[in-house]
Amino acid sequence: xxxxxxxxxxxxxxxxxxxxxxxxxxxxxxxxxxxxxxxxxxxxxxxxxxxxxxxxxxxxxxxxxxxxxxxxxxxxxxxxxxxxxxxxxxxxxxxxxxxxxxxxxxxxxxxxxxxxxxxxxxxxxxxxxxxxxxxxxxxxxxxxxxxxxxxxxxxxxxxxxxxxxxxxxxxxxxxxxxxxxxxxxxxxxxxxxxxxxxxxxxxxxxxxxxxxxxxxxxxxxxxxxxxxxxxxxxxxxxxxxxxxxxxxxxxxxxxxxxxxx
Amino acid sequence: xxxxxxxxxxxxxxxxxxxxxxxxxxxxxxxxxxxxxxxxxxxxxxxxxxxxxxxxxxxxxxxxxxxxxxxxxxxxxxxxxxxxxxxxxxxxxxxxxxxxxxxxxxxxxxxxxxxxxxxxxxxxxxxxxxxxxxxxxxxxxxxxxxxxxxxxxxxxxxxxxxxxxxxxxxxxxxxxxxxxxxxxxxxxxxxxxxxxxxxxxxxxxxxxxxxxxxxxxxxxxxxxxxxxxxxxxxxxxxxxxxxxxxxxxxxxxxxxxxxxxxxxxxxxxxxxxxxxxxxxxxxxxxxxxxxxxxxxxxxxxxxxxxxxxxxxxxxxxxxxxxxxxxxx
Amino acid sequence: xxxxxxxxxxxxxxxxxxxxxxxxxxxxxxxxxxxxxxxxxxxxxxxxxxxxxxxxxxxxxxxxxxxxxxxxxxxxxxxxxxxxxxxxxxxxxxxxxxxxxxxxxxxxxxxxxxxxxxxxxxxxxxxxxxxxxxxxxxxxxxxxxxxxxxxxxxxxxxxxxxxxxxxxxxxxxxxxxxxxxxxxxxxxxxxxxxxxxxxxxxxxxxxxxxxxxxxxxxxxxxxxxxxxxxxxxxxxxxxxxxxxxxxxxxxxxxxxxxxxxxxxxxx
Numbered sequence: 001x002x003x004x005x006x007x008x009x010x011x012x013x014x015x016x017x018x019x020x021x022x023x024x025x026x027x028x029x030x031x032x033x034x035x036x037x038x039x040x041x042x043x044x045x046x047x048x049x050x051x052x053x054x055x056x057x058x059x060x061x062x063x064x065x066x067x068x069x070x071x072x073x074x075x076x077x078x079x080x081x082x083x084x085x086x087x088x089x090x091x092x093x094x095x096x097x098x099x100x101x102x103x104x105x106x107x108x109x110x111x112x113x114x115x116x117x118x119x120x121x122x123x124x125x126x127x128x129x130x131x132x133x134x135x136x137x138x139x140x141x142x143x144x145x146x147x148x149x150x151x152x153x154x155x156x157x158x159x160x161x162x163x164x165x166x167x168x169x170x171x172x173x174x175x176x177x178x179x180x181x182x183x184x185x186x187x188x189x190x191x192x193x194x195x196x197x198x199x200x201x202x203x204x205x206x207x208x209x210x211x212x213x214x215x216x217x218x219x220x221x222x223x224x225x226x227x228x229x230x231x232x233x234x235x236x237x238x239x240x241x242x243x244x245x246x247x248x249x250x251x252x253x254x255x256x257x258x259x260x261x
Numbered sequence: 262x263x264x265x266x267x268x269x270x271x272x273x274x275x276x277x278x279x280x281x282x283x284x285x286x287x288x289x290x291x292x293x294x295x296x297x298x299x300x301x302x303x304x305x306x307x308x309x310x311x312x313x314x315x316x317x318x319x320x321x322x323x324x325x326x327x328x329x330x331x332x333x334x335x336x337x338x339x340x341x342x343x344x345x346x347x348x349x350x351x352x353x354x355x356x357x358x359x360x361x362x363x364x365x366x367x368x369x370x371x372x373x374x375x376x377x378x379x380x381x382x383x384x385x386x387x388x389x390x391x392x393x394x395x396x397x398x399x400x401x402x403x404x405x406x407x408x409x410x411x412x413x414x415x416x417x418x419x420x421x422x423x424x425x426x427x428x429x430x431x432x433x434x435x436x437x438x439x440x441x442x443x444x445x446x447x448x449x450x451x452x453x454x455x456x457x458x459x460x461x462x463x464x465x466x467x468x469x470x471x472x473x474x475x476x477x478x479x480x481x482x483x484x485x486x487x488x489x490x491x492x493x494x495x496x497x498x499x500x501x502x503x504x505x506x507x508x509x510x511x512x513x514x515x516x517x518x519x520x521x522x523x524x525x526x527x528x529x530x531x532x533x534x535x536x537x538x539x540x541x542x543x544x545x546x547x548x549x550x551x552x553x554x555x556x557x558x559x560x561x562x563x564x565x566x567x568x569x570x571x572x573x574x575x576x577x578x579x580x581x582x583x584x585x586x587x588x589x
Numbered sequence: 590x591x592x593x594x595x596x597x598x599x600x601x602x603x604x605x606x607x608x609x610x611x612x613x614x615x616x617x618x619x620x621x622x623x624x625x626x627x628x629x630x631x632x633x634x635x636x637x638x639x640x641x642x643x644x645x646x647x648x649x650x651x652x653x654x655x656x657x658x659x660x661x662x663x664x665x666x667x668x669x670x671x672x673x674x675x676x677x678x679x680x681x682x683x684x685x686x687x688x689x690x691x692x693x694x695x696x697x698x699x700x701x702x703x704x705x706x707x708x709x710x711x712x713x714x715x716x717x718x719x720x721x722x723x724x725x726x727x728x729x730x731x732x733x734x735x736x737x738x739x740x741x742x743x744x745x746x747x748x749x750x751x752x753x754x755x756x757x758x759x760x761x762x763x764x765x766x767x768x769x770x771x772x773x774x775x776x777x778x779x780x781x782x783x784x785x786x787x788x789x790x791x792x793x794x795x796x797x798x799x800x801x802x803x804x805x806x807x808x809x810x811x812x813x814x815x816x817x818x819x820x821x822x823x824x825x826x827x828x829x830x831x832x833x834x835x836x837x838x839x840x841x842x843x844x845x846x847x848x849x850x851x852x853x854x855x856x
Contacts, residue, residue: 022764029771043786047640182625343691
């Protein structure tokens with residue numbers, strides 16, 4: 001039953017291992033923005049010693065961890081499924097003896113595994129070497145972080161899958177993906193810690209899957225809040241999005257059959 | 262001389278920074294083309310055809326050697342050269358994807374500063390000869406491949422270039438579209454205004470259009486000759502195909518026949534004969550004496566066979582077996 | 590020269606007409622671009638719920654910087670943003686087709702498409718610029734008014750030059766687009782804040798290497814009539830047009846070197 005998925009995972013890993021230049025270019029962008037964002041947060045903390053529990057070390061760790069996670073959790077640039085739906089190639093994918101959603105998830109996890117080495121570790125190393133970086137105090141935190149990171153990838157996959165699957169109904173989903181590209185970073189706590197937001201915005205966001213993408217894994221790493229509760233929320237969103245994605249895919253596929261592509 | 266090259270050479274560096282290798286794509290191509298000629302430029306994939314064409318059109322700098330096209334240095338005088346030549350790539354478009362075909366022509370004429378009157382005259386002529394009136398208002402992305410290629414060739418000719426370079430112009434076209442394009446190009450070339458340089462995998466293109474053939478393999482010119490002379494020089498055996506009224510045993514023992522193949526239970530037989538030993542007429546007569554003939558046909562050696570023979574004999578094979586026949 | 594410009598205008602005109610055909614979709618695109626630019630603004634506003642000043646600059650002053658940066662970036666993205674597609678053009682061989690036309694490669698690439706939707710970005714920038722200038726209640730002199738007009742324009746030219754120079758990396762590196770982004774988007778981001786918040790090395794880079802400081806920081810000091818807290822000469826506040834000219838020259842040189850490299854190594 002499990003047969004093709006581990007292979008797909010490996011294929012996803014190898015496929016991205018082939019784009020080493022692209023990974024390095026992306027890493028360069030992550031580092032430049034890490035320097036700039038660290039400077040902005042440092043300037044804020046220079047005015048006020050701590051903001052919402054973040055001191056300098058916490059803020060710097062937050063920035064460099066976020067820059068590293070960016071290449072793994074992947075907010076932007078995943079448009080392949082929508083392209084295949086638009087061109088009709090998705091019929092081939094649906095016809096294969098696999099579960100398309102699981103297959104794509106396996107490939108995405110493979111991609112994330114590759115990004116782990118080349119995109120997460122270098123920014124963290126820069127943060128740790130040149131800034132007051134804060135490592136976890138409890139050793140088990142590393143394990144919890146790994147789980148949380150995996151869940152973040154699954155949640156991110158769920159969001160991206162839904163946006164791409166919208167192509168079953170919309171002529172052009174680039175606008176939708178574009179808006180997500182613009183607001184996703186702020187809503188998920190990549191740009192600024194969500195606890196710096198006004199209370200009403202925090203309350204609103206806690207009802208969305210977005211914090212599960214960046215803020216939650218970072219909070220787990222920096223040991224803010226109850227790890228069990230954080231992970232439970234991620235599991236909930238990962239499962240929910242996957243189920244919704246499943247329903248959407250089934251309906252979309254049916255629509256494709258009815259309309260004949 | 263419209264094209265003149267001397268010992269043209271082009272190397273590529275391939276591989277990663279740590280393990281660079283130097284690969285020679287074109288090594289020492291010397292070629293002279295007179296105005297008005299139609300030259301077929303043949304060779305298998307990776308033989309160096311495209312690289313040579315890129316050097317002749319100013320897209321690539323030669324590693325060594327010299328090229329002059331229309332009296333210009335292709336790279337240094339790229340823009341001036343672009344005004345004097347037309348280039349058609351079968352697999353990439355020079356038209357504006359989302360504009361009506363007519364608008365692409367307008368833009369081309371404007372880019373090349375073709376005077377309005379001349380442009381209209383030229384366009385009307387192409388539209389008529391290539392039967393394009395029906396889709397001038399259609400955006401290029403909605404055209405069929407055959408329609409698009411007619412558009413590409415027209416665009417490349419609007420500024421009355423002295424040289425038209427065609428890289429695989431008939432690739433992917435259906436037979437009717439190929440034939441239409443070939444007869445158009447033949448007509449344009451026959452008027453003597455434009456020189457043709459054509460690369461193709463489709464040898465009927467060459468037979469229809471070119472009087473001269475340059476065969477290139479592994480970056481070197483293997484043969485550069487008149488098509489007829491080439492055929493005479495390398496023509497092997499011919500084949501007489503006879504259709505018989507009744508099945509007959511293989512027609513063995515005829516003078517000059519070197520091989521007999523039997524098809525359709527002996528109703529059709531292919532007699533391969535050496536033109537030096539007999540003629541088709543003698544052979545037909547000889548067969549007629551043995552059995553009743555329904556129909557006869559003579560298979561000419563195709564240029565494809567010819568080129569295959571050339572590769573097999575090629576002086577550049579350097580011991581190792583050749584990579585194989587031309588892709589059809 | 591004049592008729593060459595007419596050619597580009599015709600190409601661009603046909604592009605623009607094409608995009609206006611689907612009005613709803615175009616409007617949505619413009620809104621998406623507007624939101625995309627404004628999200629940066631949201632981040633700044635959230636920061637100022639926690640502090641009253643950043644690097645010695647108040648909220649309306651930082652928003653002035655942001656307005657200058659966003660307007661300049663929006664204008665640059667609108668006019669030369671197409672250069673980001675260079676890698677695609679090289680990969681598909683369309684760049685070869687451009688080399689076969691009797692026109693320069695850069696103008697051809699830039700006019701190959703114009704994403705008119707990016708006026709959404711410009712609108713976002715101009716709105717904040719206008720709001721901050723009004724809120725700051727500056728005493729208007731002819732010089733200040735002149736600077737308010739010159740600054741976004743020379744800023745746009747500087748960012749455009751950065752766009753061209755940074756994306757030229759695609760001539761050398763296959764997948765260099767994100768690296769180019771770190772210069773283009775990085776310039777826009779960095780110049781939305783006063784350079785006083787950056788460390789000395791980053792600050793030097795923004796003044797002399799990638800001249801983003803001349804898009805926001807220096808002209809903003811001129812508009813605000815503030816001496817430079819870093820003690821740099823006041824003349825810098827008016828030097829953006831000069832920097833723009835130099836940046837364009839350097840970008841043009843890098844582009845030409847890139848084309849030469851491309852012809853030298855091929856695809």
